[in-house]
Amino acid sequence: MDRYEAVIGLEVHVELKTKTKLFCGCSTEFGQAPNTQVCPVCLGLPGSTGVLNKKAVELAARAGLALNCQINTDTWFDRKNYYYPDLPKGFQITQVFQPIAVQGYLDIKAEDRDKRVNINRVHIEEDPGKLVHASGSIMTSRASFVDYNRSGVPLVEIVSEPELRSGAEAKAYLEKLKAILEYTGVSDVKMEEGSLRCDANISVRPSGSAILGAKAEIKNMNSFRAVQRAIEYEVERQIEVLEEGDSVTQETRTWDESQGITMAMRSKEDVDYRCFIEQEIAPVELTADWVENMRATIPELPDARRRRLVDEHGLPDYDAGVITSSLSLAEFFEATLEKYEDAKKISNWIMGELLRLLNARGMELGESKVTPGGLASLLQLIDKGTISNKMGKKVFAVMFQEGREPQQIVKEKGLSQISDVDRLAEIIAEVIGKNPKPVADFQSGKEQAIGFLVGQVMKATKGQANPGAVNSMLRERLAK
Amino acid sequence: MQLFLLTAHEIHELLIKKEISAEELNKAIYARIEAVDDRIQAYITRTAGKALDQARAVDKQISNGEKVTPLAGIPIAIKDNICTDGIKTTAGSKILSNYTPPYSATVVKKLEAAGATIAGKVNLDEFAMGSSNENSAFFATRNPWDTSRVPGGSSGGSAAAVAAGAAVCSLGSDTGGSIRQPASFCGVVGMKPTYGAVSRYGLIAYASSLDQIGPFARDVTDCALMLNAICGHDPLDSTSAKQRAMDYTSFLKDDVRGLKLGVPEEYMVEGIDPDVRDLVIKAMEKLESLGAVVEYTTLPHTDYALPTYYLIAQAEASSNLARYDGVRYGVRTEGTGDVMDMFMKTRSEGFGAEVKRRILLGTYALAAANYDHYYLKALKVRTLIKEDFVQAFKRYDLLLSPVSPTTAFPIGEKMDDPLQMYLSDICTISVNLAGMPGLSIPCGFVGGLPVGLQLIGRPFDEGTLLRTAYTFEQNTDYHKQYPDL
Numbered sequence: 001m002d003r004y005e006a007v008i009g010l011e012v013h014v015e016l017k018t019k020t021k022l023f024c025g026c027s028t029e030f031g032q033a034p035n036t037q038v039c040p041v042c043l044g045l046p047g048s049t050g051v052l053n054k055k056a057v058e059l060a061a062r063a064g065l066a067l068n069c070q071i072n073t074d075t076w077f078d079r080k081n082y083y084y085p086d087l088p089k090g091f092q093i094t095q096v097f098q099p100i101a102v103q104g105y106l107d108i109k110a111e112d113r114d115k116r117v118n119i120n121r122v123h124i125e126e127d128p129g130k131l132v133h134a135s136g137s138i139m140t141s142r143a144s145f146v147d148y149n150r151s152g153v154p155l156v157e158i159v160s161e162p163e164l165r166s167g168a169e170a171k172a173y174l175e176k177l178k179a180i181l182e183y184t185g186v187s188d189v190k191m192e193e194g195s196l197r198c199d200a201n202i203s204v205r206p207s208g209s210a211i212l213g214a215k216a217e218i219k220n221m222n223s224f225r226a227v228q229r230a231i232e233y234e235v236e237r238q239i240e241v242l243e244e245g246d247s248v249t250q251e252t253r254t255w256d257e258s259q260g261i262t263m264a265m266r267s268k269e270d271v272d273y274r275c276f277i278e279q280e281i282a283p284v285e286l287t288a289d290w291v292e293n294m295r296a297t298i299p300e301l302p303d304a305r306r307r308r309l310v311d312e313h314g315l316p317d318y319d320a321g322v323i324t325s326s327l328s329l330a331e332f333f334e335a336t337l338e339k340y341e342d343a344k345k346i347s348n349w350i351m352g353e354l355l356r357l358l359n360a361r362g363m364e365l366g367e368s369k370v371t372p373g374g375l376a377s378l379l380q381l382i383d384k385g386t387i388s389n390k391m392g393k394k395v396f397a398v399m400f401q402e403g404r405e406p407q408q409i410v411k412e413k414g415l416s417q418i419s420d421v422d423r424l425a426e427i428i429a430e431v432i433g434k435n436p437k438p439v440a441d442f443q444s445g446k447e448q449a450i451g452f453l454v455g456q457v458m459k460a461t462k463g464q465a466n467p468g469a470v471n472s473m474l475r476e477r478l479a480k
Numbered sequence: 481m482q483l484f485l486l487t488a489h490e491i492h493e494l495l496i497k498k499e500i501s502a503e504e505l506n507k508a509i510y511a512r513i514e515a516v517d518d519r520i521q522a523y524i525t526r527t528a529g530k531a532l533d534q535a536r537a538v539d540k541q542i543s544n545g546e547k548v549t550p551l552a553g554i555p556i557a558i559k560d561n562i563c564t565d566g567i568k569t570t571a572g573s574k575i576l577s578n579y580t581p582p583y584s585a586t587v588v589k590k591l592e593a594a595g596a597t598i599a600g601k602v603n604l605d606e607f608a609m610g611s612s613n614e615n616s617a618f619f620a621t622r623n624p625w626d627t628s629r630v631p632g633g634s635s636g637g638s639a640a641a642v643a644a645g646a647a648v649c650s651l652g653s654d655t656g657g658s659i660r661q662p663a664s665f666c667g668v669v670g671m672k673p674t675y676g677a678v679s680r681y682g683l684i685a686y687a688s689s690l691d692q693i694g695p696f697a698r699d700v701t702d703c704a705l706m707l708n709a710i711c712g713h714d715p716l717d718s719t720s721a722k723q724r725a726m727d728y729t730s731f732l733k734d735d736v737r738g739l740k741l742g743v744p745e746e747y748m749v750e751g752i753d754p755d756v757r758d759l760v761i762k763a764m765e766k767l768e769s770l771g772a773v774v775e776y777t778t779l780p781h782t783d784y785a786l787p788t789y790y791l792i793a794q795a796e797a798s799s800n801l802a803r804y805d806g807v808r809y810g811v812r813t814e815g816t817g818d819v820m821d822m823f824m825k826t827r828s829e830g831f832g833a834e835v836k837r838r839i840l841l842g843t844y845a846l847a848a849a850n851y852d853h854y855y856l857k858a859l860k861v862r863t864l865i866k867e868d869f870v871q872a873f874k875r876y877d878l879l880l881s882p883v884s885p886t887t888a889f890p891i892g893e894k895m896d897d898p899l900q901m902y903l904s905d906i907c908t909i910s911v912n913l914a915g916m917p918g919l920s921i922p923c924g925f926v927g928g929l930p931v932g933l934q935l936i937g938r939p940f941d942e943g944t945l946l947r948t949a950y951t952f953e954q955n956t957d958y959h960k961q962y963p964d965l
Contacts, residue, residue: 040583044803046576047563047585047682051718081799081846083823090802139818146807274846276795276855279689282718 004242005207006235007215008170008200009162010227012177013155014187015127015195016059022126022154023050023093023281030193034132034147042152044088049280052077056124056154057100057284061294063156063186064101064122066301067177071291075100076283077124080273085138085146086129094157096275099123100284106160106180107303109321110172117173118161127153150194156186162201162212167228167235174198174224175325179302182327191223198227203248204238213238214248218262221255230255234262305330313343322351328365335372340379349375353396369403370396378406386410386464424457424465428473431456442478450474483508484645485962488554488702491648495542495553502535502542502553506597509555513599513646516965519627521619522641523600524560525568531555531597538595550705552595557647559638560601561608562693563682564588571684572604572616572634575804575811575830585682586717587651587693587710594709599647602637606832607801608658608686610634611904614895615834622891623665624963625929629888632662635696639666642696644965649706650696655686656789657883657908659694660920664883664932667922667958669703669949670696674939675915676721679714685800687793688719690912699959700921700950704728707942723940731943734954737771739944742876746782747907752885756931759924760882763933763952767880770951777876779868782910784861786902789909791845791858798842804830837898866914869936877944879936881907883920887929907934917942921949922958930958 021028024041040048061071078096101122108115129148133141158177164170178196181187189196203215218234221227238248253262300308302324309320309330324330329350336346354375358365378399382392387410398409431453432439442449450471457470483491483505494500510528517523538553558564561571563581565588570576588598605615613621613636621636623629624644631640635652639662642650652659654672663670672694683693695706707728714720743764748757768774806812806826813825831839845854872879884904894901911918916936923933933952937945953959 040581043808045563045581045583045809046569046571046579046684046803047561047581048583049681049685049688049717049719051716079799081802083802083805083820085805085807085819088803088808090805091799144819272848274799274843274848274851276799276846276851277859279796280685280718 002207004204004235004239005209006165006231007162007203007205007212008164008166008231010160010164010170010173011199011201012158012160012174013197014063014158014181014189016056016154016156017185017187018053018055018059018154020053021152022053022056022124023152026152028153030195032149034145034149037149038151042088043148044090044151050093050152052281052284053154057286058294059154059186060100060122060124060156061286061291062184062298063158063181064104065291065295066180066184066186066298067101067104067106067119067122067158069101069104069119069122071101071286071294072098073286073288073291074098074283075286077278077281078275079278080275082271082273084128085144086131086151088129088148088151092126092128093278093281094125095123097277106173106176108169108172108176110169111166115169117163117169120159120161122156122158125155125157127151127155162203167231170200170231171224171228174227176302178224179325179327183299183301200227200231200234202231202234202238204235204242213242214250216248216250216262217252219252219254219265222257226255226257229260230262233260237262302330309333309343313337315343315347319344319347319351322355323347326365332365332372336375339373339376342379345379346375349379349396353393354400357397357400368400370399371403374399374403374406381406381410424461424470424473427457427460427465428470428477431460432474432477439478482645484512486648487698488648488705489550491554492550492552495538496548498542502538502597503532505553506531506535506555506599509599509645509647512644516624516644517646519622519965520624520640520644520646521621522557522602522631522637522644522646524570524572524603524618524637526600527567527598528600530567531599534592534595534597538597541595549594549709551591551649551709554596554648555599556591556596557599557602557638557641557650558588559604559635559650559652561604561653561684561686562588562651563684564598564601567598567601569601569684570618571608572606572618573804573831573835574617575826576809577617577811579810581682583682585693586679586714588682590710590712591651596709599641602641602647602650604637605634606835607684607797608634608653608655608691609797609834609838611657611661611901612889612891612894613637613662614891615832617832620891623888623929624965625667626888629890629929630665632665632884632888634658634662635670636662638696639663639668639670642666642668642698643963645962648698649702651693651706651710652696653683653686653691653693654908654912654918655690655692655793656912657905659696660883660908660918660932660934661904663696663920664930664934665888667925667930667932667961667963668696668698669700669919669921669959670694670932671703671707671919671942671945672911672917673707673711673942674721674917675912676719677711677723677917677940677942679712679717679720681714681716681720685796687796688800689796690789690793692912700946700953701729701732703919703949704732704946707946721940726943728942728946731946732950733947734951735771736767736948736951739772739878739948740876741767741772741774741878741880741948742777742872743774743880744779744782744872745776746779747881748776751903751906752882753887753926755926756882756884756886759926759931760880760933763923764880766955767948767952770955772948774880775876777872777879779865779872779910781861781864781868785865785910785913786906788858788861788865789905789913790841790902791854792862792913794838794842795845795855795858796842798839798846801831801835801839806830834898862913865910869910869914869916873938877938878948881934881936883907883932883934887926887931911936915939917945919945919949921952923952923956924958925961
């Protein structure tokens with residue numbers, strides 16, 4: 001048994017999939033020119049007052065329900081006061097005292113063990129703006145700029161209990177959380193666009209101890225893999241500190257991806273945010289009926305879908321797990337299954353070729369051109385022997401890139417084969433019988449006459465024969 | 481004919497009879513501003529040019545035979561904590577002394593839609609924090625009845641402008657008495673509507689759960705006309721009530737027979753100037769003689785109102801004023817070190833002493849270690865204070881009281897004693913804590929200085945306030961007296 005135990009809790013910020021901001025009508029669209037999606041409310045101009053976006057409340061409730069939380073039907077907003085240039089009002093509107101959802105859980109599987117991770121709370125809050133520094137940090141840069149397009153974008157913060165014990169568990173938790181939020185339509189969960197961000201609170205303690213050690217909060221992790229690596233690094237670092245007889249400093253640390261280390265950012269003294277009830281946004285009063293209506297909108301979640309793929313379609317549990325880890329993948333799988341019956345074969349192609357190409361190119365499924373119907377047709381071509389399995393992979397790469405039907409690609413690129421040798425032999429015999437002159441020419445040494453005969457065979461097979469094979473079969477026959 | 485002495489409804493008659501034009505009217509008011517504002521100092525920003533354009537548009541409508549609203553062409557002064565698109569809005573603070581909003585408050589849009597002209601922006605205690613207008617970062621507005629005295633506050637400029645004939649009506653805001661007290665000091669009608677009756681969108685927040693915009697006018701009829709223009713649900717303000725539009729002039733009846741009026745004894749004892757109390761008693765007797773039933777009653781938690789108010793208002797203020805950090809707008813102190821240094825110097829130099837005092841009070845009340853026994857306790861007491869009113873309104877249609885314990889005091893008298901200044905809010909703050917409507921109407925003079933009578937009503941029962949005030953006005957002549965300027 002390890003001498004130390006890591007205690008890890010995750011705070012995940014997820015951007016809600018709303019068209020407009022939390023308290024005003026500005027667009028939430030990502031990637032627009034700086035400060036073009038702003039108004040008096042999200043700029044915090046003097047005198048402005050906001051009005052709550054109901055869609056954000058719906059999505060937050062849906063997230064809470066999908067994470068097995070209790071919904072607080074009397075919920076309200078609070079202010080968290082602090083000064084920073086990206087915070088236009090000098091306070092963030094969030095939920096401190098009575099979050100919309102509490103006491104949920106998430107089941108994960110990591111390092112071959114099933115585990116239930118309890119969720120402390122899901123609360124709604126507004127995003128601040130974004131700072132851009134001319135160089136370095138806000139303390140060192142000659143100039144800093146603020147883009148308030150993000151200011152007021154609705155988020156939920158999902159706070160786990162400190163029950164994770166390793167980087168691998170944290171990664172599994174995030175993957176499951178991401179899938180659930182994607183399934184429920186709560187968020188786009190795109191880490192690269194900042195619609196999912198994760199901070200980790202990490203401490204270590206002697207195994208068996210019930211006392212929590214001093215914790216470090218790790219920020220700036222830009223992928224699930226980075227979260228895992230950062231946690232693994234930080235746990236080791238803290239253990240070393242303790243082994244040397246020192247104590248861990250309570251602080252905020254930043255993950256440096258290139259060096260693979262965490263670095264001290266600032267000491268984490270207990271900041272007093274002077275939280276109090278927001279008076280400008282009326283409290284949210286939800287009814288039990290409303291909550292039940294929301295519950296009814298929760299679709300089949302990843303675990304249920306995984307079980308169904310195993311039970312109904314006989315997929316191995318591992319395959320079902322991979323395929324249901326993403327809504328788009330699961331939908332792709334099931335749509336293919338409507339046109340092609342061999343679930344395991346589909347799964348092999350999705351897990352093999354499709355994921356390989358997506359990962360190699362760093363793409364999302366939606367960005368590739370391949371369709372479920374296309375994959376089904378391709379598998380049928382292979383089954384019929386029109387093309388080989390190996391050729392199928394080449395065709396699939398073209399479908400992935402260009403999105404055309406496999407039959408068309410096979411035809412254009414001459415990739416098909418008539419593998420039925422007897423049938424091909426019949427056709428060749430016919431062609432020889434109908435073309436005595438070229439046959440005689442070839443047999444008398446006119447090498448180029450073979451080209452005409454191959455062409456005739458290809459014509460008769462509508463291009464589906466392998467020209468090389470036709471050539472050698474013709475030569476074999478005419479040599480007799 | 482001195483146009484600047486007329487009420488809006490009197491002017492409206494002249495306008496639609498084409499005896500005067502809106503342009504003439506606005507010019508007359510501007511002439512009056514020119515003549516008296518050196519002495520009164522009500523205006524921070526005058527907007528003559530824009531007002532004349534608006535007036536000419538009204539004249540065109542009238543000459544085309546179009547129907548215009550009762551406020552069409554009427555010059556109205558706006559308290560300078562209410563945002564006006566393209567017109568500087570300072571909140572009486574150095575930190576916003578260069579700030580021009582890119583949008584107008586909902587009330588301003590509504591007044592403009594009704595055809596009113598904006599005479600200008602009028603003075604206030606910085607961020608509406610004060611009872612005398614002496615906390616303005618720019619200058620102290622004077623009381624038109626005695627220019628050595630304060631006009632009250634924080635809406636002192638709004639009250640003084642109307643009393644001096646330098647605007648026909650005006651808008652103020654009332655967080656703990658900031659409309660009613662200056663109305664009382666300046667001898668005009670001032671009303672704080674029910675919390676939620678008027679949109680706060682565009683009102684620079686002091687204490688969001690208490691702030692309410694309301695009108696100043698020379699009589700009750702004008703007050704009703706102003707309410708007609710500014711009340712109503714605003715989808716931009718989450719605290720705005722979903723009420724149906726109503727015609728407040730329909731309540732203007734000379735009849736209080738059968739109304740039951742309660743006089744909270746807590747508002748009639750300690751600290752009330754005996755002469756002021758006598759005038760309130762005379763007003764009670766007047767209303768009784770007109771057929772109302774008047775009795776003494778009690779609001780038992782009144783003693784707690786002042787500390788409750790100062791905890792809640794200052795806690796909210798400390799947060800509401802956090803945005804003035806020099807980053808996006810307003811005055812920034814240049815040549816500072818890092819960003820925290822910039823925040824601190826900007827705020828240290830940009831805010832006045834009273835604002836800093838209140839930010840400190842509020843910050844202290846909200847500190848995590850103090851939250852439960854200050855802020856949270858204040859919220860609990862607030863519900864008890866509200867309950868006092870709920871109980872009283874089971875027995876009475878209205879409550880009557882003084883507005884302020886005294887008449888207007890001399891400039892400088894209370895500046896060194898903030899507690900004494902806070903005590904002058906004693907009769908008005910509970911009304912904000914409870915969210916009820918309150919109105920101040922002139923009820924006499926002490927030593928040549930006006931005294932106001934406060935009427936407090938049930939939530940959204942502005943109608944009964946107006947009816948009672950109108951009846952009182954029809955049977956007295958205090959509103960027909962003007963300061964000699």
